[in-house]
Amino acid sequence: MSEINELSNVRASMTDNSADTEMLLQVRSIGKNFGGVRALDHVNFDLKSGEVHVLFGENGAGKSTLINILAGAIRPDEGTIELSQKPVSLESVHEARRQGIAAVFQEFSLASELTVEENIFLGSEETTGIVLNKRKMRDTASEIVNRLGFDIPPRAQVSSLSRAQQQMTEIAKAMLTNPKILILDEPTSSLTEREVNQLFELMEVLQSEEVAIIYITHRVAEIRQVGDRVTVLRDGRYIDTVDAKSTSQQELVELMTGRSIGEFFPEVSFKPSDVCLALKNLTTRNKSVIDVSLEVRSGEIVGLAGLVGCGKSEIGRACFGIEPIERGEVEFLGETLNHLDPNSNLKRGLSYVPPDRRREGLLLDRPTRENISLASLDLATMSTKAVLHRSSERVITHNLAERMRVTPLALEKDANTYSGGNQQKILLSKYIARKNKVFILDEPTIGVDVGAKAEVYEFLASLAAEGVAVLLISSELPEILNMSNRVYVIRSGTVQAHFEGQEISEENLLNAFFSESAQGNTIRSATP
Ligand SMILES: Nc1ncnc2c1ncn2[C@@H]1O[C@H](COP(=O)(O)OP(=O)(O)OP(=O)(O)O)[C@@H](O)[C@H]1O
Ligand SMILES: [Mg+2]
Structure with a gap:
């Protein structure tokens, strides 16, 4: 840490009124263009x-x-960077x-x-x-x-x-x-x-x-x-x-x-009716999920909460056929799914939005339009007898991306030219292209900014209002607290507790996350 000592010495020898010399890093008028996009325009930044x-x-x-x-990692087009008052080229x-x-x-x-x-x-x-x-x-x-x-x-x-x-x-x-x-x-x-x-x-x-x-x-x-x-x-x-x-x-x-933002979470009115998705004593081959039973009904959002690594992600993956199942059943619209494979699930009406947009979700070096239409190419609105309607594809993908506020709205650009949060919005657009009966979403708002998050929540609320069954897997507690009609807390691969309505509180959830045997409403009430 000798460099740091050196730095401390520099700091110690400084006078109080020389604000500038206190700076470790000074960025002046940095600019960067990507094609026609002005990503940074004469930006100043300093760091003490x-x-x-x-x-x-x-x-x-x-x-x-x-x-x-x-x-x-990238070079600026203009501007200067100084480290401890010395110009550097990184x-x-x-x-x-x-x-x-x-x-x-x-x-x-x-x-x-x-x-x-x-x-x-x-x-x-x-x-x-x-x-x-x-x-x-x-x-x-x-x-x-x-x-x-x-x-x-x-x-x-x-x-x-x-x-x-x-x-x-x-x-x-x-x-x-x-x-x-x-x-x-x-x-x-x-x-x-x-x-x-x-x-x-x-x-x-x-x-x-x-x-x-x-x-x-x-x-x-x-x-x-x-x-x-x-x-x-x-x-x-x-x-x-x-x-x-x-x-x-x-x-x-x-x-x-540049504007004021009002209410962040929308009012969600739930009208739960038939059970659309039911897991019965589900155990995965790798034991990340053990004997899990739960239900998601049409017209409700069910939260799946728990600490990272508790098995909640694997439950979503198992439903969609990505995580091999050892025992138990997945029932979809009253029918037991024997062959869980992602493609037929999607066509049947079950959508799964993965948490890792780069590994499972997006084709990064393909145009954004293709990424958005990929999961719905077989729909009549998109193609007839395997012949793609290019103009409808363009209109449909454009509308979806607009709804999700993807910026810039230039869908011929490859997905990897978009910022992290916008890639997430592209991923969501891809899956909402299909109006499916059940949506399983794993961490849907990772990297999404505050304003656009509100948009995603509005969208989830509208799904519930349209009678879709939504399973929301999330590590964001506010998201679970504000958006769920019912919540299952997962711990060590099992259902630790179930909460409904007024019982869904931060205290109850955190108790169930951490305590060996959860207080309050435990598995006893896990079946609604
Ligand atoms: N490799 C690239 N090619 C083309 N455009 C790019 C590239 N990288 C970034 N951009 C564009 O530059 C702008 C700034 O992107 P940047 O990734 O810096 O945003 P950000 O503030 O980090 O956003 P987020 O919160 O979504 O991560 C965006 O319009 C983005 O589309
Ligand atoms: Mg970013």
């Missing part, structure tokens, strides 16, 4: 050592572009790391066929000067993982990890070079309470060591909790930098959108 500086803005505002430039991720800047990117950069420890070291050999001695690698990897307090087995293959564990691996990887600037792009989007708290604790330790953190989040509540200052971007432009502790959520959202 030891602060957590939040970057806030709508989907597509330019946050990831800015931090990609700082992390050396030509590569290596170079940025060498200069003390490390990033956890929004979209993971892990090699899925390698282990956690191999990934932690991947690409860092040059910057750390570490000869890849397996033993040393192992020790260092375990050390970092332990320091973070994360529950990730260092020798596990990354493809076998949950999204949360992959997120933790990314963070561990960034910590390897002891950065003096750590960039975290939506690090909490797939973590729950416990891991989030661990991450926040780590951030506090780093701050006390004078490490500066650039933190991107769409969770407004987190801003005050962890941030010192907030810089707001809108449409690629710098809007303002404000104090994180004294600026209200309302003010932040107004700065972000």
Whole structure:
């Protein structure tokens, strides 16, 4: 940490009135174009050592572009960057790391066929000067993982990890070079309470060591909790930098959108009728789900809550035929599904929206139009006898993307040219193209900005109003609390508790998440 000591010395020798020299990083008038899109337009940004500086803005505002430039992943078209008052050129991720800047990117950069420890070291050999001695690698990897307090087995293959564990691996990887600037792009989007708290604790330790953190989040509540200052971007432009502790959520959202946002969660009126989806004593082959029975009725949203890794995701996957089943049944509209395969499920009327848009959801190097129409090409509105109606496809996909507020609305562009949150909206558009009877959605609002989230919730409410059965799998507690008619809490692969109506409270849910034998309304009332 000698660089950090050096830095502290620089700070100590500074006079109080020289605000500028306090800056660890200064970004002046940075610009970046992608084709015709002006992603960043003369943006200014500065960072003091030891602060957590939040970057806030709508989907597509330019946050990831800015931090990609700082992390050396892309080059700016114009502008200057100074590190400790010296101009730098961050030509590569290596170079940025060498200069003390490390990033956890929004979209993971892990090699899925390698282990956690191999990934932690991947690409860092040059910057750390570490000869890849397996033993040393192992020790260092375990050390970092332990320091973070994360529950990730260092020798596990990354493809076998949950999204949360992959997120933790990314963070561990960034910590390897002891950065003096750590960039975290939506690090909490797939973590729950416990891991989030661990991450926040780590951030506090780093701050006390004078490490500066650039933190991107769409969770407004987190801003005050962890941030010192907030810089707001809108449409690629710098809007303002404000104090994180004294600026209200309302003010932040107004700065972000340029307008005031009213009610966030819609009123949902449930009229549950027939059971559309029923799981009967379902156990998956890998035992991630054990003896689960639950029902989802037409006209209701049922929340599936629980900690990351509790098995709630696997329940959705098992229904759709992605996770092999050992015992039990999935009943759809009164019929037992014997051959659970995704394609026939979709045609039958069962839609499943996966949580990982990059791995299971989208074809990133294909046009957005194709991505949206992919799950509904066989519908009469799209094709006749396997001949695609191109003009209807264009109109239908355009309307869906507009409804989900995909920006920019230029659907011939490949999916990977869209910002993270917009990719999520593309994924949702793909599945709503089919008006199916049952929707299973796993973490549908990951990375979606506050304004667009409200849009997604409106959409879920409208599904319920139209008599669709919705199973909402989510680690976002407010989402579960505000959108569900009934909630099943999953713990260690089993149904731990069931709550309905007024019983759906934060306290009840958290109790069921953590206590060995849940209080209140437990499995006894699991069948509605
Ligand atoms: N590789 C690319 N090619 C073309 N356009 C791009 C590319 N990367 C980003 N853009 C565009 O630049 C703009 C800014 O995107 P960026 O990813 O920085 O947004 P963001 O603020 O991180 O949004 P989100 O909250 O959704 O992650 C968007 O309009 C996006 O479509
Ligand atoms: Mg982004």
